[in-house]
Amino acid sequence: MNYILYDGEYRNQLLPFTYTRPVADIRVGILTIREKWEEFLGLTTTTLTEEYLEEKYPMVEMENNIMINASFLPTNKIVEQVKALKENEAIVKEDEILAFYTKDNQEEVDFDEYNLIDCVDNFIQIKNTWDIFSLNGLAIQADFDLITQDRTSEPIPENVQYINKENIFIEKGATVNFATLNASNGPIYIGKNSEIMEGATIRAPFALCEGSTIKMGAKIYGDTTIGPQCKVGGEVSNSVFFGYANKGHDGFLGNSV
Incomplete structure (x- = not known):
């Protein structure tokens, strides 16, 4: 499976840091968000980000892809759910999309046609710049x-x-x-x-x-x-x-x- 981390709706709330990097490359805890996901998944990821950052952070799309909202920090249970996603399925938490399955020939994603699966675990989410330091202690423990x-x-x-x-x-x-x-x-x-x-x-x-x-x-x-x-x-x-x-x-x- 191919995993892609996308910036999501909180990118602008994480400026100015996201002027020069995707949300996935913010460090909180010991690792960056990307490094956390790759450690859990055992695979490398690519990024869907702003157009001007694409040359440095290119997205690799394959026939079958799972898109992951990079504002969410992974846990064992969440990663198990992400790995189990099938076509036309998405994981949600309080109406926010955490991850969803997509195919390379899929021109649009209509979540009204998706089977929405509730996230089974508590998590850390980075929505604002101050979350990076206010949640850092929890993230250090999780990464450790x-x-x-x-x-x-x-x-x-x-x-x-x-x-x-x-x-x-x-x-x-x-x-x-x-x-x-x-x-x-x-x-x-x-x-x-x-x-x-x-x-x-x-x-x-x-x-x-x-x-x-x-x-x-x-x-x-x-x-x-x-x-x-x-x-x-x-x-x-x-x-x-x-x-x-x-x-x-x-x-x-x-x-x-």
């Missing part, structure tokens, strides 16, 4: 459970102070020295080839993605994600860095994307 399942963390160095070891996962190649990790209120994920420098204090839920650095003496509060290839210092609370960003100064950043 997904990507660390049946895996073993690298050992926590002896010079690191920590609380709740079972909620801390360190990927191969990550460096943590003389830091404090408090995972009492959720998971702490430390990505591949990332670094937490000396004196940093981190409270969960927290995600540090691949190749990023937390600078010396940083104070990071919960519900915070540092995307890939970032450098972050100072005091940060309930914020999401998509990636390739730099906050090297000691100032405060909170409730931000």
Whole structure:
């Protein structure tokens, strides 16, 4: 089956971020929305987005396709429903379309002719810009459970102070020295080839993605994600860095994307 993530009705409410990316490529939690769906599906996806973004994010259409509203974050039960969709079927939640089956020769989609199936699970949905940080803690927990399942963390160095070891996962190649990790209120994920420098204090839920650095003496509060290839210092609370960003100064950043 071919899976296509489409922007849906909330794209404009997610501006300015969706000026330069589809909704599917927003990072919330540890992974982007696309990465979450691909992890669950075990397949790559393509995107239906604005025309000016199509060259960078082309859509691949096949004979049989399932269109997925990218504002919805996947769960096991939702993915099972999506995989089970048949011709002229759609999954709905409170009159919103979550996913539907379509064929390449189908010129129009008339949902009045579809069999509408109620979504069986609770979910996280990103409708507004503030949802990205206000729901980030829940998304970190969901992603942590997904990507660390049946895996073993690298050992926590002896010079690191920590609380709740079972909620801390360190990927191969990550460096943590003389830091404090408090995972009492959720998971702490430390990505591949990332670094937490000396004196940093981190409270969960927290995600540090691949190749990023937390600078010396940083104070990071919960519900915070540092995307890939970032450098972050100072005091940060309930914020999401998509990636390739730099906050090297000691100032405060909170409730931000």
